[in-house]
Amino acid sequence: MARGKAAKPKLAVWKFASCDGCQLSILDCEDELLALADAVQIANFPEASRAVAPGPYDLSLVEGSITTPHDAERIHEIRRSSKLLVTIGACATSGGLQALRNFADVETWIPAVYASPDAIQTLRTSTPIANHVRVDFELPGCPVSKEQLLGALAAILQGRRPVLPTHSVCLDCKRRGIVCVAVAAGLPCLGPVTLTGCGALCPSYGRGCFGCFGPVRSPASQALVPVLEAAGLTDPDLVRLYRTFNAAAEPFRKASEAHERPPA
Amino acid sequence: MSARPPRTITVEALARVEGEGGLSVKIRKGQVTTVALNIFEPPRFFEAFLRGRAFTEAPDLTARICGICPVAYQMSSVHAMESLCGATVGGALRGLRRLLYCGEWIESHALHVALLHAPDFLGYESALHMAKDHPGVVTDALRLKKAGNALVALVGGREIHPVNVKVGGFWRLPPPEALRALVPSLEEARELAQGLLRLVATFPFPEFDRDLPLVALRHPDEYPMNEGQIVSTSGLDIPVSAYENHFFEEHVPRSNALHSTMKGQGHYLVGPLARYSLNFDRLPPPVQDAARAAGLGTTCRNPFKSIVVRAVETLYACDEALRLIARYEPPPSPSVPVAPVAGSGCAATEAPRGLLYHRYRLDGEGLIRQAKIVPPTSQNQKAIEEDLAGFAAAHLDYDTKALTLLCEQVVRNYDPCISCATHVVTVDRDDR
Numbered sequence: 125m126a127r128g129k130a131a132k133p134k135l136a137v138w139k140f141a142s143c144d145g146c147q148l149s150i151l152d153c154e155d156e157l158l159a160l161a162d163a164v165q166i167a168n169f170p171e172a173s174r175a176v177a178p179g180p181y182d183l184s185l186v187e188g189s190i191t192t193p194h195d196a197e198r199i200h201e202i203r204r205s206s207k208l209l210v211t212i213g214a215c216a217t218s219g220g221l222q223a224l225r226n227f228a229d230v231e232t233w234i235p236a237v238y239a240s241p242d243a244i245q246t247l248r249t250s251t252p253i254a255n256h257v258r259v260d261f262e263l264p265g266c267p268v269s270k271e272q273l274l275g276a277l278a279a280i281l282q283g284r285r286p287v288l289p290t291h292s293v294c295l296d297c298k299r300r301g302i303v304c305v306a307v308a309a310g311l312p313c314l315g316p317v318t319l320t321g322c323g324a325l326c327p328s329y330g331r332g333c334f335g336c337f338g339p340v341r342s343p344a345s346q347a348l349v350p351v352l353e354a355a356g357l358t359d360p361d362l363v364r365l366y367r368t369f370n371a372a373a374e375p376f377r378k379a380s381e382a383h384e385r386p387p388a
Numbered sequence: 389m390s391a392r393p394p395r396t397i398t399v400e401a402l403a404r405v406e407g408e409g410g411l412s413v414k415i416r417k418g419q420v421t422t423v424a425l426n427i428f429e430p431p432r433f434f435e436a437f438l439r440g441r442a443f444t445e446a447p448d449l450t451a452r453i454c455g456i457c458p459v460a461y462q463m464s465s466v467h468a469m470e471s472l473c474g475a476t477v478g479g480a481l482r483g484l485r486r487l488l489y490c491g492e493w494i495e496s497h498a499l500h501v502a503l504l505h506a507p508d509f510l511g512y513e514s515a516l517h518m519a520k521d522h523p524g525v526v527t528d529a530l531r532l533k534k535a536g537n538a539l540v541a542l543v544g545g546r547e548i549h550p551v552n553v554k555v556g557g558f559w560r561l562p563p564p565e566a567l568r569a570l571v572p573s574l575e576e577a578r579e580l581a582q583g584l585l586r587l588v589a590t591f592p593f594p595e596f597d598r599d600l601p602l603v604a605l606r607h608p609d610e611y612p613m614n615e616g617q618i619v620s621t622s623g624l625d626i627p628v629s630a631y632e633n634h635f636f637e638e639h640v641p642r643s644n645a646l647h648s649t650m651k652g653q654g655h656y657l658v659g660p661l662a663r664y665s666l667n668f669d670r671l672p673p674p675v676q677d678a679a680r681a682a683g684l685g686t687t688c689r690n691p692f693k694s695i696v697v698r699a700v701e702t703l704y705a706c707d708e709a710l711r712l713i714a715r716y717e718p719p720p721s722p723s724v725p726v727a728p729v730a731g732s733g734c735a736a737t738e739a740p741r742g743l744l745y746h747r748y749r750l751d752g753e754g755l756i757r758q759a760k761i762v763p764p765t766s767q768n769q770k771a772i773e774e775d776l777a778g779f780a781a782a783h784l785d786y787d788t789k790a791l792t793l794l795c796e797q798v799v800r801n802y803d804p805c806i807s808c809a810t811h812v813v814t815v816d817r818d819d820r
Contacts, residue, residue: 141430144406144807145455145548151499152547154534158526161516172503173514174403174796191430221452222432233436246431267455267548322546329545329552330722331559334448336549364441369452 133182133281136168138202140188140195141222141250145267146213147171147187153270160274163281179205183280186259189215189250191222196247196256203257208280211253212273214266214369218338221266223250223372227380250372261286266336266369269321289320292340293333296324305332312355312365317343317375338370345379359383392418397780397792402799404504404514406456407806413780413795420784423776425769425799429806438759443469443728443750444555450746450761451549454808456499459492459540460739462553463614464746464761469555472733472750475726480719481557482614483712487567488543488550489613489737490709494536494577495547496740497702500803501584502529505695508797509591525587528580532702535570535577539709542566557723567713574713578706582678585699589682596779597689600771601653602662605738611670611704612663614737619666622653628736631745637762648767655770658742659802660697661688675704691775691801698803728754739764741803765809768802775801 137147151157151172167177184206190196203209211217219226225233226249253259261280263272276286293315297304305327306313313332315324321337339345345366352362366380397413408429414422434453441449446465451458463485470477477485502525503515512518519526537547542562544550552558601622605612618634619625626634634651650656665687668676679700688697734747742764749758775798783791 139408141432142807143452143455143458145452145458148406148455148548151503152495152533152537154530154537157530158516158519158523161519166514166516169514170401170403170408171406172404173516174507175513175517176403191432194428195430221437221449224437225433228437230433233433250432266452325545326551326559329560331551331554361442364445368445368449 132163132165134167134177134180135164136179136181136184136202136206137166137171138168138184138186138188139171140186140199140216140253141191142188142213142215142220144171144187146216146265147185149212149268149270149273150185153274156274160277181206183208183210186211186216186253187213189219189222189252190256191225191247191250192245193247194245199253199256208260209253209257210261210263210276210280211259212263213268214264214336214338215250216253217262217264218370219250219252219372221369221371224367225250226372227367252372263288264319264337264370265321272321290341291320292316293318293320293322293324293327293337296320297327300324300328302327305330306351306355310355312352312357312361314348314365316348317345334365334368335370335376338373339375343375345375346382349379349383359385392784395788397788397795399792399796402796404507404800405804405806406454407804407809409799409804409806411776411795411799413776415780415784418784420777420781423773423780425772425776425804427806427809429809435759435761438756441756443473443748443754443756446748446756447553447555448549448551453761453763454805455548456805457492457496457739457741457808458549459488459544459553460737460744461761462550463489463737464735464739464744465748466553466555467614467735467737468733468746468748470726470733471735472731472748473555473726473729475556475724477557477724480717481723483716484543484558484562486613487709487712488540488553490705490712491536491539491543493705493740494581494702494709495533495540496536497698497705498529498533498536498584500740501588501695501698501702502526502532505698505800505803506588506591508793508800509588509695528583532577532580532584535573535580535706538570538573542570554723556726557721559722561718561722564716564718567716571710571713574706574710578703578710581699581703581706585678585682585696585703588695588699591695593690593692594779595690596692596775598657598691598771598775599689600774601650601656602665602689603650603656603658603743603767604662604666605736605743606666607670609670611667611708612738615735618736618743620650620653620656621662621665622650624650628734628745631734631736632747635745635762635767637766647769648762649770655774656767657771658764658767660694660701660740660742661691662742663738664688664697664700671700671704672707675700675707678703691798694801694803728752732758741765741805741808742767763805763808765802765804765806768804769809772799772802772804
């Protein structure tokens with residue numbers, strides 16, 4: 125096969141259980157999309173193109189979580205054909221909103237939902253990609269930040285390891301001079317335990333952070349509880365607050381379980 | 389004519405659609421014997437895990453059904469909750485919601501028209517391939533899409549999964565000067581939408597009018613977005629609260645989505661063709677003129693021409709956004725208070741892909757006890773399969789490669805959102 129100009133890195137985009145929003149973020153890079161398409165060979169990106177080139181791929185971006193037996197197999201094939209594998213978004217890095225099934229008995233959901241349950245193939249859990257294969261880099265967020273995505277792509281194309289900030293949303297509020305919504309308005313806010321990436325978006329809109337980017341590395345989830353309780357939250361409220369898009373991320377999972385009443 | 393060998397048109401993974409699906413068309417003895425739009429997108433059980441969540445969480449949680457049209461989920465959910473709780477969000481807040489929806493229509497339609505659908509008509513694998521020969525088409529479409537996204541980002545907080553929508557209104561009002569600052573980009577977007585409409589009007593369209601009933605919202609004076617009666621070309625005219633008396637869902641084993649039918653009518657269509665054909669008289673005269681100049685009548689029943697109708701709606705959404713910004717006066721408060729009430733309530737809004745119905749039942753504490761969500765793509769799924777059968781049968785003389793591409797195009801005519809269709813499942817059981 126003619127390789128033409130010095131072979132461009134082959135980029136593949138893969139989807140598992142997800143809303144499509146993180147891969148849409150690539151198409152939402154309106155100012156950079158054509159430059160990106162010029163810098164790489166888009167070898168597999170079904171949402172954007174019919175053209176499919178066989179592996180191996182230099183870089184695979186993986187969206188979505190593992191929720192079916194078939195997908196648990198498919199991710200291994202993708203890993204084998206990818207030099208670098210980067211997960212994009214909360215589903216791929218923590219299991220996503222659909223990981224709420226991990227706290228329930230999904231077997232009871234299927235007949236409640238579908239008339240022909242035998243045709244539905246699903247696992248009891250929604251798990252992140254890293255639970256199944258080696259992941260070279262993870263981009264958090266529900267959805268990912270376009271800036272972080274482009275920054276990571278640029279770094280990888282230059283042979284560098286991407287660097288993401290590791291501080292909390294809370295710190296971003298201080299930097300941006302946003303009045304604390306927890307202290308001033310008494311709103312429940314996960315900003316102290318949530319990784320930045322949004323630039324403190326919700327507090328800048330006058331609402332508490334709800335944890336889109338998942339936990340910071342060593343979150344003081346329990347230390348935050350008295351503050352949240354002072355904001356009027358009860359145990360069931362705390363469970364719901366920690367149980368959204370990153371419900372299965374270890375620190376958030378533990379924090380929610382600590383406030384769950386034992387089944388009667 | 390001698391017997392032709394049996395063949396099957398198969399597309400394992402449909403490209404340039406949202407989500408994971410495939411199609412198969414079996415041809416035996418010169419006849420189409422079976423067709424299927426196969427949906428293998430994994431189910432995510434939204435309606436199951438919504439049970440026990442607070443009513444205020446519905447817009448943030450249901451947005452995650454679809455990264456392409458999160459505003460639609462937010463709008464249907466907040467209107468359902470407000471209807472249930474007896475709250476009314478009117479005046480400038482209503483205008484802001486409509487403005488937010490305009491942004492989503494612009495970005496979603498521009499994405500589909502130029503980046504996902506146009507390559508079928510111009511003969512490319514993707515818009516990125518198309519950009520090499522038609523750079524202006526792609527860069528203009530990206531600028532148009534960006535203007536829509538900028539509107540969603542300002543009013544909603546960010547383009548995908550906006551954070552600013554709440555039951556009762558918004559968390560924060562956009563500063564009037566920030567809205568006015570969007571005017572130049574929206575004026576440019578209006579020009580770009582006109583250009584896009586002129587371009588797609590030149591595409592070749594097969595003759596393929598469908599006689600299915602069309603279903604859309606209809607509002608007394610506006611092109612429909614957030615409210616209206618549900619009307620059909622077969623004479624239906626009902627309040628949204630009567631939706632479930634007239635529309636039913638069923639589960640077919642090959643699909644992880646549910647199919648919808650209309651009582652006494654069978655299959656039906658929602659989406660741009662339906663909205664346009666049932667609401668042409670609600671478009672402002674300049675947009676009507678642009679539609680006529682693009683070769684459309686007052687109705688359109690050819691799914692291949694949906695690309696023209698989407699371009700008309702994109703132009704309308706740019707116009708409407710400019711009109712809403714021009715008359716915007718900040719309301720006294722970003723939201724009205726909404727206290728939870730035990731009971732059931734529903735709402736339907738016009739997602740870019742068509743009617744999106746939500747119904748919730750709440751307990752006295754404001755926790756969701758039951759949720760039902762019917763997205764446009766599951767309503768259109770049977771119509772898509774009928775199109776595949778009808779269109780393949782009429783083009784059996786094409787070779788397999790050409791017929792495969794045409795069948796893919798038949799599906800892409802609908803801008804199907806498979807992520808939506810499969811993530812939404814009906815829960816008919818109470819957990820308490």
